[in-house]
Amino acid sequence: MNASEFRRRGKEMVDYVADYLEGIEGRPVYPDVEPGYLRPLIPTAAPQEPEAFEDIINDIEKIIMPGAASPACTELETVMMDWLGKMLQLPEAFLAGKAGEGGGVIQGSASEATLVALLAARTKVIRQLQARTPELTQAAIMEKLVAYSSDQAHSSVERAGLIGGVKLKAIPSDGKFAMRASALQEALEQDKAAGLIPFFVVATLGTTSCCSFDNLLEVGPICKKEDMWLHIDAAYAGSAFICPEFRHLLNGVEFADSFNFNPHKWLLVNFDCSAMWVKKRTDLTGAFKLDPVYLKHSHQDSGLITDYRHWQIPLGRRFRSLKMWFVFRMYGVKGLQAYIRKHIHLAHKFESLVRQDSRFEICAEVTLGLVCFRLKGSNQLNEALLQRINSAKKIHLVPCHLRDKIVLRFAVCARTVESAHVQFAWEHIKELAGDVLRVEKE
Amino acid sequence: MNASEFRRRGKEMVDYVADYLEGIEGRPVYPDVEPGYLRPLIPTAAPQEPEAFEDIINDIEKIIMPGAASPACTELETVMMDWLGKMLQLPEAFLAGKAGEGGGVIQGSASEATLVALLAARTKVIRQLQARTPELTQAAIMEKLVAYSSDQAHSSVERAGLIGGVKLKAIPSDGKFAMRASALQEALEQDKAAGLIPFFVVATLGTTSCCSFDNLLEVGPICKKEDMWLHIDAAYAGSAFICPEFRHLLNGVEFADSFNFNPHKWLLVNFDCSAMWVKKRTDLTGAFKLDPVYLKHSHQDSGLITDYRHWQIPLGRRFRSLKMWFVFRMYGVKGLQAYIRKHIHLAHKFESLVRQDSRFEICAEVTLGLVCFRLKGSNQLNEALLQRINSAKKIHLVPCHLRDKIVLRFAVCARTVESAHVQFAWEHIKELAGDVLRVEKE
Numbered sequence: 001m002n003a004s005e006f007r008r009r010g011k012e013m014v015d016y017v018a019d020y021l022e023g024i025e026g027r028p029v030y031p032d033v034e035p036g037y038l039r040p041l042i043p044t045a046a047p048q049e050p051e052a053f054e055d056i057i058n059d060i061e062k063i064i065m066p067g068a069a070s071p072a073c074t075e076l077e078t079v080m081m082d083w084l085g086k087m088l089q090l091p092e093a094f095l096a097g098k099a100g101e102g103g104g105v106i107q108g109s110a111s112e113a114t115l116v117a118l119l120a121a122r123t124k125v126i127r128q129l130q131a132r133t134p135e136l137t138q139a140a141i142m143e144k145l146v147a148y149s150s151d152q153a154h155s156s157v158e159r160a161g162l163i164g165g166v167k168l169k170a171i172p173s174d175g176k177f178a179m180r181a182s183a184l185q186e187a188l189e190q191d192k193a194a195g196l197i198p199f200f201v202v203a204t205l206g207t208t209s210c211c212s213f214d215n216l217l218e219v220g221p222i223c224k225k226e227d228m229w230l231h232i233d234a235a236y237a238g239s240a241f242i243c244p245e246f247r248h249l250l251n252g253v254e255f256a257d258s259f260n261f262n263p264h265k266w267l268l269v270n271f272d273c274s275a276m277w278v279k280k281r282t283d284l285t286g287a288f289k290l291d292p293v294y295l296k297h298s299h300q301d302s303g304l305i306t307d308y309r310h311w312q313i314p315l316g317r318r319f320r321s322l323k324m325w326f327v328f329r330m331y332g333v334k335g336l337q338a339y340i341r342k343h344i345h346l347a348h349k350f351e352s353l354v355r356q357d358s359r360f361e362i363c364a365e366v367t368l369g370l371v372c373f374r375l376k377g378s379n380q381l382n383e384a385l386l387q388r389i390n391s392a393k394k395i396h397l398v399p400c401h402l403r404d405k406i407v408l409r410f411a412v413c414a415r416t417v418e419s420a421h422v423q424f425a426w427e428h429i430k431e432l433a434g435d436v437l438r439v440e441k442e
Numbered sequence: 443m444n445a446s447e448f449r450r451r452g453k454e455m456v457d458y459v460a461d462y463l464e465g466i467e468g469r470p471v472y473p474d475v476e477p478g479y480l481r482p483l484i485p486t487a488a489p490q491e492p493e494a495f496e497d498i499i500n501d502i503e504k505i506i507m508p509g510a511a512s513p514a515c516t517e518l519e520t521v522m523m524d525w526l527g528k529m530l531q532l533p534e535a536f537l538a539g540k541a542g543e544g545g546g547v548i549q550g551s552a553s554e555a556t557l558v559a560l561l562a563a564r565t566k567v568i569r570q571l572q573a574r575t576p577e578l579t580q581a582a583i584m585e586k587l588v589a590y591s592s593d594q595a596h597s598s599v600e601r602a603g604l605i606g607g608v609k610l611k612a613i614p615s616d617g618k619f620a621m622r623a624s625a626l627q628e629a630l631e632q633d634k635a636a637g638l639i640p641f642f643v644v645a646t647l648g649t650t651s652c653c654s655f656d657n658l659l660e661v662g663p664i665c666k667k668e669d670m671w672l673h674i675d676a677a678y679a680g681s682a683f684i685c686p687e688f689r690h691l692l693n694g695v696e697f698a699d700s701f702n703f704n705p706h707k708w709l710l711v712n713f714d715c716s717a718m719w720v721k722k723r724t725d726l727t728g729a730f731k732l733d734p735v736y737l738k739h740s741h742q743d744s745g746l747i748t749d750y751r752h753w754q755i756p757l758g759r760r761f762r763s764l765k766m767w768f769v770f771r772m773y774g775v776k777g778l779q780a781y782i783r784k785h786i787h788l789a790h791k792f793e794s795l796v797r798q799d800s801r802f803e804i805c806a807e808v809t810l811g812l813v814c815f816r817l818k819g820s821n822q823l824n825e826a827l828l829q830r831i832n833s834a835k836k837i838h839l840v841p842c843h844l845r846d847k848i849v850l851r852f853a854v855c856a857r858t859v860e861s862a863h864v865q866f867a868w869e870h871i872k873e874l875a876g877d878v879l880r881v882e883k884e
């Protein structure tokens with residue numbers, strides 16, 4: 001939607017809200033629908049082609065308003081998470097469907113998704129061990145629990161361990177910054193020999209520093225064999241998996257217990273919207289639900305009634321699935337795929353510009369929209385270049401450390417980015433690099 | 443703001459966004475301001491009288507845009523939390539000011555605030571004990587930690603204990619559903635004798651069931667004496683403390699380490715916006731911050747630079763303080779006070795209508811906007827009445843249990859509620875009560 005259509009549609013929306021406020025006394029105070037009313041009213045998958053805005057807005061009055069905030073808020077979320085899961089070709093087990101054991105939920109951030117997964121895994125292993133050995137206390141078990149992630153994982157993984165009160169160990173990544181079977185297996189053997197209890201692994205697809213990918217097809221089977229919960233954090237990269245040509249990066253997801261990525265990062269849905277799926281929703285609710293006995297009802301785990309408050313840290317919820325519904329329909333799957341492809345194309349364009357300049361080097365494989373590069377030479381030189389770039393304020397780069405090297409990160413991520421912007425950025429970087437190299441020689 | 447002004451202002455806002463999008467290439471990519479730039483640009487306290495919408499919207503371009511998302515998002519939040527703290531007459535120690543040790547942060551929900559406080563208290567006590575006895579493991583300490591709240595506390599308190607991996611004990615409340623010194627002291631003595639380590643107390647001001655108030659002036663000194671973290675959960679009631687005549691309900695807050703209420707519940711700020719203050723920000727950041735050594739800088743705890751990501755569970759943040767800024771200025775403190783007073787006045791009106799009908803009884807003291815009432819007689823009778831009311835769908839009531847009684851809760855909470863709505867609701871309830879009582883006699 002361009003700015004001029006936004007003017008028109010935005011004002012229509014303001015009128016809709018004002019009309020609602022003016023007419024509120026004529027509306028029912030409580031919805032008159034049955035649980036599960038919404039799913040049959042909308043398609044089972046996202047449209048391939050964009051839909052007309054009128055059709056979407058008309059559905060608000062027809063489909064959402066009769067279900068008001070509840071149950072519409074919950075039911076649309078369940079169906080949108082199914083739509084999105086299908087776009088990614090997630091295994092059926094992660095979908096709620098009509099009677100599945102899995103399903104999706106919108107969290108606020110990938111940090112929360114990781115924490116929620118860790119807490120669910122913690123509860124599960126404690127219950128399992130106590131069922132076998134009733135005299136074991138929770139504290140005695142927690143003291144021995146150990147979780148794993150790659151040394152490239154986001155700091156929020158370490159934080160989840162801190163909050164959950166369990167050890168977290170960093171597995172050394174390989175030359176391509178990926179977690180591999182051998183390193184994980186080695187840590188496991190050591191820890192088990194020391195009497196610890198491995199219970200949780202976070203695999204990252206698209207690390208923050210350089211967009212590297214842990215080797216799921218190696219890590220997954222180990223998690224199965226050792227009965228550890230596997231959580232996949234694909235916060236940034238996940239959006240790309242809606243393109244068939246990038247879906248292979250998600251191979252191995254079938255080994256996971258939970259999977260998360262952030263549509264608010266790269267799928268045109270405004271912050272916040274972090275999509276999380278689990279294979280067994282009872283694992284999640286088991287960790288958070290209080291008094292499960294008196295709350296039990298026949299439809300509890302059927303997908304018909306979902307109490308999302310048991311799936312997350314906060315109690316209250318916003319109606320975030322509306323953002324997904326609008327975006328998926330306004331763009332269509334094809335429109336979203338085109339958007340992802342354009343960014344990746346522009347990242348490769350930048351990569352090839354860098355490669356043509358022998359003063360520079362590419363520091364990690366360019367798979368999606370991130371290009372890690374640097375001036376050949378010292379870290380000091382690259383710090384000087386970064387400082388010039390960010391002081392000039394024509395573009396903005398956030399650096400990272402890859403092993404002992406300081407690396408500049410060029411991230412293609414704006415909604416309206418064009419080839420000319422990338423060209424402009426590269427000319428600008430080249431010019432400042434020239435200045436830095438001249439100063440060094442003097 | 444009525445619907446017709448909303449039409450006008452909403453459309454101006456749509457144009458502002460569209461203009462921004464169309465002119466984005468002319469804006470700097472990175473703000474050109476120094477940390478602490480914002481505080482001197484705006485008043486030190488909320489206005490008493492409403493301000494003109496033009497003045498507020500003009501300040502967006504003048505004050506927010508030059509600071510863009512960062513640091514404006516952080517700095518406005520710190521100042522708005524100071525504004526709000528001053529409205530409540532919170533002790534100076536809770537404010538950030540220019541160089542305070544305390545300060546406020548917006549959380550998503552009271553559940554998160556309670557969890558964050560519990561985790562901070564947990565970290566603090568573990569560090570204290572390990573400093574004294576280095577051979578104590580974290581698990582050995584956690585096994586003995588015990589937290590307390592009233593038996594009327596919200597279920598999210600129990601949930602925080604579950605997530606934090608510590609015991610939580612419910613203190614029996616008194617005849618007015620309040621936690622008192624004697625019952626808390628008794629539990630403490632028992633637990634200490636059993637070798638447990640009391641470390642955390644949640645006092646509730648305005649419980650969910652009946653809006654009762656724990657006795658802070660009794661509980662506070664015990665927490666000080668026993669060196670326990672005192673967290674106050676005033677999720678609903680907190681908004682009323684901006685009125686001088688209700689401020690006494692907050693007396694004793696000076697004993698607390700952290701305090702929380704939800705402006706999104708009753709202060710006209712849209713969901714979500716949960717306001718939390720701490721006396722020592724380092725207690726909070728100590729629980730979440732990783733690698734505190736390499737992140738240290740001279741202004742770290744000065745109030746000049748605040749890293750809110752260390753104050754909360756998620757990493758990402760939305761610009762929620764804008765909502766507070768707009769609401770506080772559009773209403774002025776006097777307008778907000780008038781809004782609170784109107785609701786409380788209408789609740790007392792409903793209370794007096796109930797008291798005039800001898801078939802009914804009032805079940806808890808009416809202090810704010812909630813009236814707990816029931817038909818004199820059996821629970822069955824009241825369940826029948828509730829069912830009729832909620833099936834008729836003219837009004838909607840959520841019940842609660844007070845001890846062994848089922849109680850109906852009349853909550854005055856809509857923005858546009860008027861005396862006529864209360865009158866209508868009561869006539870409707872009376873009529874349905876008549877039906878229920880007739881059926882019972884037959």
